[in-house]
Amino acid sequence: MSDLADLTISAAGVGLRSGEFSATDLLEAVHKRATMTEADLHAYLTIDRVGAAKAAVAAESAFRRGEDHGPLQGIPIALKDNMVTRAIETTASSKILAGWVPPYDATVVSRLKQAGSVIIGKTNLDEFAMGSSTENSAYGLTRNPWNPDTVPGGSSGGSAAAVAVGSALGSLGSDTGGSIRQPASFCGVVGVKPTYGLVSRYGLIAFASSLDQIGPFTRTVGDAALLLQAIAGHDPMDSTSYQGAIPDATSGLDAGVQGLRIGLITEMMGGEGYDPEVIAATRATVSKLENAGATVTEISMPSVDYALSAYYLIAPAECSANLARFDGVRYGLRVGGSTTEEMMANTRGEGFGPEVKRRILLGTYALSAGYYDAYYAQAQRVRTLVINDFNRAYETVDVLISPTAPTTAFKVGEKASDPLAMYLSDICTIPSNLSGHPGMSVPVGLDAAGLPIGVQILAPALGEPVMFRVAAEIERQAAFADRAVLATSAVPR
């Protein structure tokens, strides 16, 4: 084995069980990779060397005792820094939470610990997950390992970059409008937004509660299924958590696509803002699926052209309510004032960054008296139209396919001063957040500039098995996983 940091989760699991290497060896390889890459990439905000070393030793003794808690035992995993971790600083990349040490673990964190994973640390994000490039972090931007002049996407840019470069074997992100899938696409890794409610949001610092969902980043489709199964499941601490049986994402990975019906979303296959190379790669992917036995049809979903507009009313409205909790009273920053109200306004003025303020202001405006019906209520009706369009599509097809993002990774700074241009990079991912349906991005190739292209697979609610089945076939046809490992070694170290 050349370098343990380049292993997939499933391959590492084999090595750990055969005794070829230990959990500590694996962690040390990942730490070494982080040491070589962090100065250039800045994927991490915090690396918990002490806690991770202890967890690796614990995994080793479990293996020695013959205890096996499943495929994640001894596997180093990174967490987006908007998931709270007991005794590890959690900031959501905001100054308002600088130095905050949470008194509890998010449910996903408890589940990973129970599964024997080794938590490496906390990854960088756009402040409070608001952004599409990880440039909105109060602690400095993250760069794309394929080309450090470009962004890794966002908001889960740190989690995507860490997996792409091998400073984590897998990671968790959160997806409110595309914040897992778009960075997965930009960084050439697999990223999954599960069905809303499948993964508990307890301990996820809330942005827009009716849209937020936690999901995995990995280098392969099979690894993503393993990680998803470990974190999915009912949680009484999240009232929106799904109570039924959890679909098995691993069930159809080898089944192929013979007889499956695939729909290509017409509205996402070109037009203003779409890179022709991305469209061509998406079409080529679909042709390969057709050759593999699937039937393909184009499906028009007129409402998706309005999804972005609806999203930029709904998400800010929910964020303006959720972020009211950052008031300088119970945790985080406090900036003084002569009255409580003045203290709160000063704290929030000083503690929040420009994009977070922009969205709170947008949401406050959209919800304020006189505008509520014209904006927020109308956006909620458009949300119904989007759901209706999806439901109609899924009457005739098993999955839908589109590009994950209209372009490959853009340059650092390119969209920083134009919020609307930045928002448009989520145009393909937002509709399924509004509908609550699952979606994932799989890398299929590189553009002329050598940057990864991702294809998005969407499925009906709880349709993870068929979504992963198609994703696994796309991965086999594209044979991209091998090249991603080669390309990471080209990163300046």
Add this chain to the structure above:
Amino acid sequence: MPEDESVSVPVDIDIARVARLARISLTGTELGIYEAQLPVIIDHAARVQALDTAGIEPTSHPLPLANVFRTDSVGDCLDRDEVLSQAPETQDHQFVVPRIMDEA
């Protein structure tokens, strides 16, 4: 993208008022930036008004959930001292804030 120029109504947003409602103090520079940016974003968002939604029910949440109940039983709580250790100011196991009412 469909063309909906007819529905873009110029919006004039009183940012200072919205910021007061949101309890965010803004500098003069920030006020200027948001006064320029927010109307552009709201203009784009206002495209939702172009769609005919007569008879369409609003969706506030992707799951048809209402009143999720659980048994009201005593369980473990967060450690009080650990929670209070993260607060900016405490006294006698309580959060301290500046005065709330005027001493009229």
